[in-house]
Amino acid sequence: MARTCSIANALEVIGERWSLLALREVLFGVRRFDQIAANTGASRDILAVRLRKLVDAGVLEKQQYEAHPPRYEYVLTDAGRELHKVLLMLLDWGDRHVTQGPPPLVWEHSCGSRLHADVVCTSCGEPVRPENLRPSTRP
Amino acid sequence: MARTCSIANALEVIGERWSLLALREVLFGVRRFDQIAANTGASRDILAVRLRKLVDAGVLEKQQYEAHPPRYEYVLTDAGRELHKVLLMLLDWGDRHVTQGPPPLVWEHSCGSRLHADVVCTSCGEPVRPENLRPSTRP
DNA sequence: ATAGTGGGTTGGATTTTCCAACCCACAGGA
DNA sequence: TCCTGTGGGTTGGAAAATCCAACCCACTAT
Numbered sequence: 001m002a003r004t005c006s007i008a009n010a011l012e013v014i015g016e017r018w019s020l021l022a023l024r025e026v027l028f029g030v031r032r033f034d035q036i037a038a039n040t041g042a043s044r045d046i047l048a049v050r051l052r053k054l055v056d057a058g059v060l061e062k063q064q065y066e067a068h069p070p071r072y073e074y075v076l077t078d079a080g081r082e083l084h085k086v087l088l089m090l091l092d093w094g095d096r097h098v099t100q101g102p103p104p105l106v107w108e109h110s111c112g113s114r115l116h117a118d119v120v121c122t123s124c125g126e127p128v129r130p131e132n133l134r135p136s137t138r139p
Numbered sequence: 140m141a142r143t144c145s146i147a148n149a150l151e152v153i154g155e156r157w158s159l160l161a162l163r164e165v166l167f168g169v170r171r172f173d174q175i176a177a178n179t180g181a182s183r184d185i186l187a188v189r190l191r192k193l194v195d196a197g198v199l200e201k202q203q204y205e206a207h208p209p210r211y212e213y214v215l216t217d218a219g220r221e222l223h224k225v226l227l228m229l230l231d232w233g234d235r236h237v238t239q240g241p242p243p244l245v246w247e248h249s250c251g252s253r254l255h256a257d258v259v260c261t262s263c264g265e266p267v268r269p270e271n272l273r274p275s276t277r278p
Numbered sequence: 279a280t281a282g283t284g285g286g287t288t289g290g291a292t293t294t295t296c297c298a299a300c301c302c303a304c305a306g307g308a
Numbered sequence: 309t310c311c312t313g314t315g316g317g318t319t320g321g322a323a324a325a326t327c328c329a330a331c332c333c334a335c336t337a338t
Contacts, residue, residue: 001177002177002178002179002180003164003178003179003244004243004244005163005230005233005242005243005244006229006230006231006232006233006234006237006238006242006243006244007159007160007163007226007229007230007233008160008233009233009237009238010229010230010232010233010236010237011159011160011229011233012237013237015156015159016156016325017154017155017325017326020146020150020154021146021147021150024144024146025142027269028273028274032284032285033284033285033286034283034284034285034286037285038140038141039141039142040141040142041141043326043327043328044285044286044287044328045286045287045288045326045327045328046325046326046327047286048285048286048287057237058236059236066284068334068335069284069285069333069334069335069336070334071283071284071285072284072285076269079232079235079236081269082232082235082236082269083232084267084268084269084272085228085231085232085258085267086225086228086229086232087146088228088258088267088272089224089225089227089228089258090145090146090149090150090225091144091145091146091149092145092224093145093149093221093222093224093225094144094145094146094147094148094149095145096218096221097149097197097198097218097221098145098148098149098151098152098196099145099148103144103145104143104144104145105142105143105144105145105274105275106274106275107272107273107274107275108272108273108274108275109260109262109263109267109271109272110270110271110272111260111262111263111265111271112262113260113262113263115260115267115272116260116261116262117258117259117260117261117267118258118259118261119224119227119228119256119257119258120256120257120259121248121250121252121254121255121256122255122256122257123248123250123251123252123255124248124250124252126250128223128224128227128248128254128256129223130166130215130220130221130223131249132248132249132250133223133227133246133247133248133249133254134167134168134246134247135167135244135245135246135247136244136245136246136247155294156294156295171315171316172315172316172317173314173315173316173317182295182296182297182298183297183316183317183318184295184296184297184317184318184319185294185295185296186317187316187317187318205315207303207304208302208303208304208305208315208316209303210314210315210316211315211316
């Protein structure tokens, strides 16, 4: 039987094609269907399916911003905002190991510097390195 | 035109179905085709395609471990090992926002504690929060 | 009256994915 | 010798997902 783990569970929600790119756009402040479609390159029908699923999963919310005609825009829930860590790590990995040349997009941190993020162990404060971790299943 | 960014580039390499689960297995020390197939649930033909792509992309390497008959196992390259950060953030997000009940799988850090990771800004050392970052395109 | 906008939905073609079965080279046991 | 098992795949055909262009509807602005 396949291993149950929260990576697999997370990917059930956000692992389909276009989902993470749509969430990137919303995190960047793009809220509207047409702009999300244009900026991601997703086809409109699939994007509609993805956004519905993300709303159902509690990652996005539809907010009405106009009454007549009714118009909605997409905003992140708390759960959606927490995805910034996943996106940041993906961006970092892509910059280092996939993208040729300088990064086409950088993030700025409120401290004023261009953002470069480390993953550190909450207990000991040390940066996490792959050789220092191992999986263990719960009893 | 769609936005170019390293998130999209990264997803070109590792964003297809089963790729990240296969990499999770290799990071966990599972190296062989049959075991990766069993632990992920991927069908064998698709898994073969994914592993080939990951090898071509420089994320995995095939290493011969037996001469007659020739047998290979999959190991991570440096680029592949760097994906532990992405997987860790996905696991954390899944634990918090998708998985019901206690996490089915936890990681232990070499410092002895159950791993809980923070993302911190390399410059100022503060934990990164979504409201403190914004995208900026390079000139 | 006409054009444009926002947020979709529809139909049909194309691509992916799934699944079970098969293959091949070799090893071990009866 | 024959039979069984293992590791790492490949193949064929059915089922599902995706792509694309076109359409729709309610409204606003010109």
